[in-house]
Amino acid sequence: MHTAAARSDVILDRLMALHPKVIDLTLDRMRRLLDDLGNPEQRLPPVVHVAGTNGKGSTLAMIRAGLEAGSGQVHAYTSPHLAWFHERIRLAGKVISEDTLAALLDECEGANGGKPITFFEITTAAAFLAFARTEADWTLLEVGLGGRLDATNVMTPRVSVITPVSIDHQQYLGDTLAEIAGEKAGIIKRQVPCIVGPQEEVALDVIEAQLARTGAPASIYGQHWHVWVERDRLVFQDERGLLDLPMPALRGPHQVQNAGTALAVLRELGVDEAGCEAAMTGAIWPARMQKLARGPIVDAADGAEVFLDGGHNPAAGQVIAATLSDMPARETHVVCGMLNTKDVAGFLRPLARSAKSLTAVSIPGEANTLDARTTADAARSVGFEAFTAASALEAVQRIAETAPKSRILICGSLYLAGRILRENG
Structure with missing residues (x-):
């Protein structure tokens, strides 16, 4: 393609x-x-x-x-x-x-x-x-x-x-x-x-x-x-x-x-x-709490589960948090990239109760991306322990090293989700 x-x-x-x-x-x-x-x-x-x-x-x-x-x-x-x-x-x-x-x-x-x-x-x-x-x-x-x-x-x-x-x-x-x-x-x-x-x-x-x-x-x-x-x-x-x-x-x-x-x-x-x-x-709908099965990110996760969700507004944050609490208990770490037009704190606030850490990334090739540091600051403001990484791949590698066998959720934007699927679909 x-x-x-x-x-x-x-x-x-x-x-x-x-x-x-x-x-x-x-x-x-x-x-x-x-x-x-x-x-x-x-x-x-x-x-x-x-x-x-x-x-x-x-x-x-x-x-x-x-x-x-x-x-x-x-x-x-x-x-x-x-x-x-x-x-x-x-x-x-x-x-x-x-x-x-x-x-x-x-x-x-x-x-x-x-x-x-x-x-x-x-x-x-x-x-x-x-x-x-x-x-x-x-x-x-x-x-x-x-x-x-x-x-x-x-x-x-x-x-x-x-x-x-x-x-x-x-x-x-x-x-x-x-x-x-x-x-x-x-x-x-x-x-x-x-x-x-x-x-x-x-x-x-x-x-x-x-x-x-x-x-x-x-x-x-x-x-x-x-x-x-x-x-x-x-x-x-x-x-x-x-x-x-x-x-x-x-x-x-x-x-x-x-x-x-x-x-x-x-x-x-x-x-x-x-x-x-x-x-x-039989229903399939990509980037809605989709479990990734292959690709460089799954390899980098080294046994950790990787999920992808394109939700990006406060209602989506609540839905993702509810979904995580419905899943079998497992330490969860978030990788997040967002656009500068979205309510970042509103999206992240419900997730802060469901996940242990957040690693912020910029969305590659996206003019309206929020830079990783700003996303990390917003995450800290709602109670996350937050870090930054140069890419989603680097973020996943780092989480897999420090928290093996955990659950990793990549979220925050349909643009980020699309890029992850192009490279790991």
Whole structure:
């Protein structure tokens, strides 16, 4: 992929320059381009459209595992990518090939004719073209940002999904939870069934008002379906009955709620119990408490377990801490690199209770990286014993020497996670 990806990389770099604003939420440019491309969004296999703040990717991964278990062919569109842009587009279960991607981007660039368009819009149009031209049973679309004016919100899905909504991206979506929930609820379509994951009351009120306005049949957590853990099994109940399933393969107590949302979607789509079980056991979502199995970092760890997580906001810090406390007791050391745009202390504060030390690193090749010393200072301010290292590899080597057989968690940024996966994936 290193050299083969060159052609699509060149086109992607060029597309970045077509619109000076990084994000500008409107559907006008998207609709114009799709018209010029012959409206591929109207020819997609049945769509599951997923919005929300937390858990979109994990929920989508479980839905995909459930649908594929019944030998279903599934397209999937997710963002951001970790190691390679190609990860964003899965055609009938396989990551899009370099040749196919480059040809589609060329076609979209030609159709756009140099008019203003955002990077996300033109790459979403390329994904729609790919999905419309490749046979499959289902299309899974993850919203990029918000919902109402997101580039994916141009088709009528078979089912809409809203995972938990929290405060994020206020500069684009509004300052209050109610405003943000209103943007997410913008994916709800007239008469299209909508599955709603666990929500704070303020968000749920807004979502329920939109459901009432559109007459969309609703299946809401706590009202129409429930999920809980009993004797290390996951139990799901809805109006169709009870499912007794293995715990989700994705780690962490928060995955129970994501699993419930995925199961509610699969039941709506008529998936049988075997498919629902596969959704629990077969889902893979990289850089979510992912245990690394090979590569230079695993070799350097010399028997210590190495986990990778791309979470980077205070909510993610709480989720990672809860996941660590759920795992078998083991001395834990953190390797952390973060961007200078994030709430570093807010992310690290919950982790300080779960880990013995933190080694801070800069994120290589990232203009907005926080320097290691600043991250280490923030870590000390919330109670960590903190060090710095020149690289994640050096940090892991040092921890392995002083604390053999420990657990090492590399975290703080999707950019750092992507680099680690490129080198150890």
